[in-house]
Amino acid sequence: xxxxxKLQLQALAEIDAAYEADRTPxxxxxxxxxxxGEACERRLWYSFxxxxxxxxxxxxxxxxxxxxxxxxxxxxxxxxxxxxEVVDRDLDDPEKQIGVSFAYGHAYGxxxxxxxxxxxxxxxxHVGEFKSHNAKSFRHLVDNGVEASKPxxxxxxxxxxxxxxxxxxxxLAVNKDTDERYGERIEYDFDKAVRLERKAERIxxxxxxxxxxxxxxxxxxxxxxDHADKCHGDAFAEVNCRTCLHVTPGDxxxxxxxxxxxxxxxxxxxxxxxxxxxxxxxxPGDQVDADGEIGRVSYAMPDGRTFHNVRQSSGGNxxx
Numbered sequence: 001x002x003x004x005x006k007l008q009l010q011a012l013a014e015i016d017a018a019y020e021a022d023r024t025p026x027x028x029x030x031x032x033x034x035x036x037g038e039a040c041e042r043r044l045w046y047s048f049x050x051x052x053x054x055x056x057x058x059x060x061x062x063x064x065x066x067x068x069x070x071x072x073x074x075x076x077x078x079x080x081x082x083x084x085e086v087v088d089r090d091l092d093d094p095e096k097q098i099g100v101s102f103a104y105g106h107a108y109g110x111x112x113x114x115x116x117x118x119x120x121x122x123x124x125x126h127v128g129e130f131k132s133h134n135a136k137s138f139r140h141l142v143d144n145g146v147e148a149s150k151p152x153x154x155x156x157x158x159x160x161x162x163x164x165x166x167x168x169x170x171x172l173a174v175n176k177d178t179d180e181r182y183g184e185r186i187e188y189d190f191d192k193a194v195r196l197e198r199k200a201e202r203i204x205x206x207x208x209x210x211x212x213x214x215x216x217x218x219x220x221x222x223x224x225x226d227h228a229d230k231c232h233g234d235a236f237a238e239v240n241c242r243t244c245l246h247v248t249p250g251d252x253x254x255x256x257x258x259x260x261x262x263x264x265x266x267x268x269x270x271x272x273x274x275x276x277x278x279x280x281x282x283x284p285g286d287q288v289d290a291d292g293e294i295g296r297v298s299y300a301m302p303d304g305r306t307f308h309n310v311r312q313s314s315g316g317n318x319x320x
Contacts, residue, residue, distance in 0.1 A: 015059065016058065016059020016060060016062075016063075017059060018059075019059040019062040019063060020057075020058060020059050020062065023057065023062055025053070025054040025055065025056040025057075026054050026270075027047075027050045027054045027270070028047065028048075028054075029266055030105075030106055030107055030108040030253065031044065031047075031048050031103060031106055031107040031108075031200055031203060031204060032107070032108070032109055033100070033107065033109035033155065033156045033159045033160065033196075033200075034109065034152055034153070034155075034156040035047070035152060036152070036155040036156070036159060036196045036199055036200060037150075037151035037152035037153070037154060037155030037156070037196075038152060039151075039213055039221060040212070040213035040221055040225070041199065041202070041203055041210040041211075041213075042209045042210045042211065042212055042213065042227075042231060043213070043225055043226075043227060043231075044203050045203050045206055045209050045210055046209065046226075046227040046230065046231070047226070047227070048106075048203060048204065048242075049209075049237075049242045049243060049279075050238055050240050050242040050243060050269075050270075051227055051230055051237040051238060051242075051243060051282065052226050052227050052229075052230060052237075052238060053238060055226060067132065067176065068131070068132045071130065071131075071132040071174050071176075072112055072130045075112075075113075075128075075130040075172050075174075076088050076112075076113055076130075079113075079115060079118075079128075082119070083117055084115050084116065084117045084118055085115065085116040085117050086113050086114075086115050086128070087113060087114045087115075088111075088112065088113040088114075096110075097110035097111060097112070098110065098111040098113075098114065098164075099111075100159075100160060100163040100164065101253070102159070102163060102197055102200060102201075103197070103200035103201045103203075103204045104201065104204060104205070104249065104250075104251050104252070104253070105251065105252045105253030105254070106200075106204040106249055106253050107200045107204065108253075109156065109159070109160065111127060111128070111129075111160050111164070112128050112129050112130045113127075113128035113130070114126065114127055114128065114164070114166070115127075115128045115170060118170060120170075120185060121168065121185070124167065124168050125166050125168070126166065126168045126169055126170040126185070127157060127160045127161045127164060127166045127168070127169040127170070128169070128170050128172065129153060129156060129157045129160070129169065129170075129171050129172070130171075130172050130173075131150075131153055131171070131172075131173045131174075132173070132174050132176050133173055133174070133175055133176065134175075134176055134177060135175055135176075135177040135178065137149075137150075138173065138174075138175040138176075138177075138180065138182065141173055141182055142182050145184060146171045146184050146186065147186075153171065154171075154186070155196050157169040157171060157186055158186070158188070158189065158192055158193050158196060159193060159196050159197065159200075161186070161188045161193065162188070162190075162193035162194070162196075162197065166188065167187075167188045168185060168186065168187065168188065169185070169186035169188070170183065170184070170185050170186070171183065171184045171185075171186055204249055205249060207248070207279070208279065208281040209231075209281055209282070212231060212232075217232035217233075230282070230284075233284070234284040234302065235284070236278070236282075236283070236284065237278060237279075237282040239272050239276055240269055240270055240271070240272045240276075241255060241257065241264050241268065241269035241270075241272055241273075241276075242255070242269060243276075243278060243279055243282055244257075244272065244275075244276045244277060244278070244279065245277050245278065245279045245280065245297075246258050246259035246260075246275065246276075246277065247259075247264060247269075250263075255269055259275050260273075260275070274311060274312035274313050275295065275311045275312070275313060276311070276312075277295060277297055277309055277310075277311060278297070278309050280297060280299075283297075283299050283307065283309065284301070284302070285299030285300055285301040285302065285307055286299060286300045287299055288300050288306070294310070294311075294314045295310060295311035295313070295314050296308055296309065296310045296311070296314065297309045301319075305319045305320065306319065306320050307319055308320070
């Protein structure tokens with residue numbers, strides 16, 4: 001009998017496809033605390049303003065994200081096993097995790113847990129943050145600590161401590177390859193926390209993209225950025241309310257359209273409208289003219305042409 005060919009099982013391919021089918025790519029609605037440790041504010045602003053298409057993930061990565069959730073649940077179970085009081089749900093709405101809102105309601109995040117009776121400090125409530133790492137990342141964490149090796153995780157924990165009025169945090173990590181664990185208590189730092197909070201407010205309210213982290217497209221922080229083609233290249237931003245010059249963020253997480261004098265919900269923001277005009281700094285050219293009555297902004301482009309950004313109701317975009 002001929003040996004069976006060594007092929008990928010169709011079942012595995014279909015499982016990945018099922019994960020992908022269940023996950024529709026969508027922009028994050030609010031600025032997440034987990035990103036505040038990111039050095040490049042322009043990158044955060046581009047993501048918050050939906051300048052590039054939302055990221056899409058293949059089945060393998062989606063399963064990897066799920067593995068992180070499984071490790072988080074296991075940390076909760078293990079802490080309870082040793083007698084810790086672990087609160088991992090909102091007491092007013094047990095279906096949800098504990099949430100925090102800041103930056104005028106445009107930044108929001110969910111805590112993994114709050115913990116009491118931790119053996120290292122039994123009487124102190126700790127904000128708990130649980131993460132999984134590959135072997136290389138885990139070793140760097142062990143050698144250098146959370147703040148130096150994972151500034152985004154440190155910032156996330158610190159802002160949760162700040163907003164929940166907790167003096168201590170605990171960061172628990174697992175090596176996915178070996179199941180080795182690492183733990184570190186984090187002390188609240190008011191000055192650092194306030195700087196992070198102000199950073200979020202600055203990004204949320206900025207009408208134009210902040211400065212680049214580097215002027216060189218091949219810089220380490222730029223090469224793999226989702227927005228590199230807009231930041232360093234000549235690609236146009238996506239068309240939606242957040243890239244439109246008529247729309248600005250308001251208080252309580254609202255987005256206000258000055259053109260239509262109305263608040264725009266998520267679905268409306270994603271769809272945009274026929275009156276969309278780009279925020280001028282998102283067009284890869286130099287503004288040379290504008291006509292507010294008909295809704296036209298003109299730009300001199302690097303190739304020598306003039307791009308006219310025009311409301312669809314007035315004829316739509318064109319070059320000359």
